[in-house]
Amino acid sequence: MASIREEITDKIRDELVAGNFRAGLALRESELAERFGVSRGPIRDAFLQLSQEGFLAYQVNKGVTVRHPLVGEDREFIASLRVQIELYIVDKGFNQITERGLNEVAESLRELELACQTGEVAKIAKADMAFHVSILQACGGDDHIQVWRQLCSRMLLTYTRLGNYEAIYQEHVDVYQALRSKMKDVALAAINSNIT
Amino acid sequence: MASIREEITDKIRDELVAGNFRAGLALRESELAERFGVSRGPIRDAFLQLSQEGFLAYQVNKGVTVRHPLVGEDREFIASLRVQIELYIVDKGFNQITERGLNEVAESLRELELACQTGEVAKIAKADMAFHVSILQACGGDDHIQVWRQLCSRMLLTYTRLGNYEAIYQEHVDVYQALRSKMKDVALAAINSNIT
DNA sequence: CTCTTTAGGCTTGTTAACAATTTACACCTT
DNA sequence: AAGGTGTAAATTGTTAACAAGCCTAAAGAG
Missing domain, CATH: 1.20.120.530 (GntR ligand-binding domain-like)
Structure with missing residues (x-):
């Protein structure tokens, strides 16, 4: 039994792996929050974690963008x-x-x-x-x-x-x-x- | 100028490096929130990040504990x-x-x-x-x-x-x-x- | 006496409102 | 027309209240 935060993180990660978001794209907290039917909190947590994992690039007060894949x-x-x-x-x-x-x-x-x-x-x-x-x-x-x-x-x-x-x-x-x-x-x- | 979240993360990391928390100890969000004079939000973010960095072990609904150092x-x-x-x-x-x-x-x-x-x-x-x-x-x-x-x-x-x-x-x-x-x-x- | 159950407190998880910051664009000055 | 300035909208950062889960210990059944 996982927390919402983990579910959301997995879902976003899956989409990133599936290539649904192009590199460089800025992801908006509110947009994903609405889409998954949750508040911005868990989305923020997921962004933070996925940034640590290397999928997203995080900038204070400016949100996250999709990182370019390793080649x-x-x-x-x-x-x-x-x-x-x-x-x-x-x-x-x-x-x-x-x-x-x-x-x-x-x-x-x-x-x-x-x-x-x-x-x-x-x-x-x-x-x-x-x-x-x-x-x-x-x-x-x-x-x-x-x-x-x-x-x-x-x-x-x-x-x-x-x-x-x-x-x-x-x-x-x-x-x-x-x-x-x-x-x-x-x-x-x-x-x-x-x-x- | 960094966000509160970053400041808190740095402070807790410093304490961990300084050895102020013994390995295995459970850290409480409210306790650190009160000590740093902020709400639990940034503390949670810091815990999440420091878990990713390998300092803390995170368990859903049970908080974080200080990990044992590598030897x-x-x-x-x-x-x-x-x-x-x-x-x-x-x-x-x-x-x-x-x-x-x-x-x-x-x-x-x-x-x-x-x-x-x-x-x-x-x-x-x-x-x-x-x-x-x-x-x-x-x-x-x-x-x-x-x-x-x-x-x-x-x-x-x-x-x-x-x-x-x-x-x-x-x-x-x-x-x-x-x-x-x-x-x-x-x-x-x-x-x-x-x-x- | 031991084991199970349950109630209470404690801690974490989530939410929504509020604050601070950035961004975009119209407006004014030169 | 170029460039700066101010204001409004959009976005992120933070907070505090509320919800949900975990742990402990007391009460009760066997």
Whole structure:
């Protein structure tokens, strides 16, 4: 059971990932408040959080604007940092993965499969992210998830693997199976080659 | 002129860095609101932001608690990510450093010197961070500062170089002089060896 | 005696009104 | 006509009241 603030944040984030707002656009608190049928408070909170996550640029007394997505070299650099975090957490927490944790990962994988079948990029990107989060949590990496999420967010805006849905799914299946089989090195290699 | 929200956020962050709140402690909105003489709104905003920055842990309907500082292996790992970002930004933007940018760095360096003379760890940590920010900005790395800041924040809670004030200052002088002399490789090496 | 229930207080979540700031544009001066 | 000035509209910032959720402890049932 989430708060309104969280629901609103998720909705706006989804729209940003889906590309409904063009880069540079100024978002108005009242406009979104009216649209979602809530007061400006939760909208403000969401703007603040999404600014921290890197989606929006915030200026005092002037509101927020949609940030430009990462491209080229910058994107690759951020992606490398993201992978480093995943590798570090999985390497460190591999032995403490529980059956319950593996089931959570399996569930996320199933959701990713469904998302891939719909072909909606925004949904796939979201499910992709959720899958990785489930792994990080299974490895007890909660302490670093926030940093990981920020890095990941910046890249969601350019989730550019249109059409490769089956390949995306397969790559994640590989990661899951390696985890399930307790083959650490294979899992790390699979994560390392998982390109987003 | 900053907003109340920003002032409050800075004040609470300073106290956290100074170690005035022990890890695990639950912070109350009303208590801080009364202490700073403002309403709960800006306090809430500050809590939200500081949670994103990694200082506080947020739970819906239950408020925030002070997070435990990073230690050992985790701290070294985060530190390595932080250095990678600095190296990337400086490497990429070295040639676009302006005279004005260098002056900003020099100003930050002077503030760091003053902070070191006071011997107050919280002040030194803050000035240290500001110095690095000035460099990143001079190199046009605004796009990545937010991620950098989040990584850096987690480490501020264990700024453990008590007594080495003169050494801290000297290391930063080295970085500055390399920038001023346009010696890129020397600057990168100096940043890489700047241990926090 | 132990466990469950429930009432009360305490804390956070949300709202709507009010204050402060920015922006746009008509107006005046030169 | 160019440029500055003032005013009104729009937008964000802050506040305080109200709503909703959580926690504790006392009361009651078994």
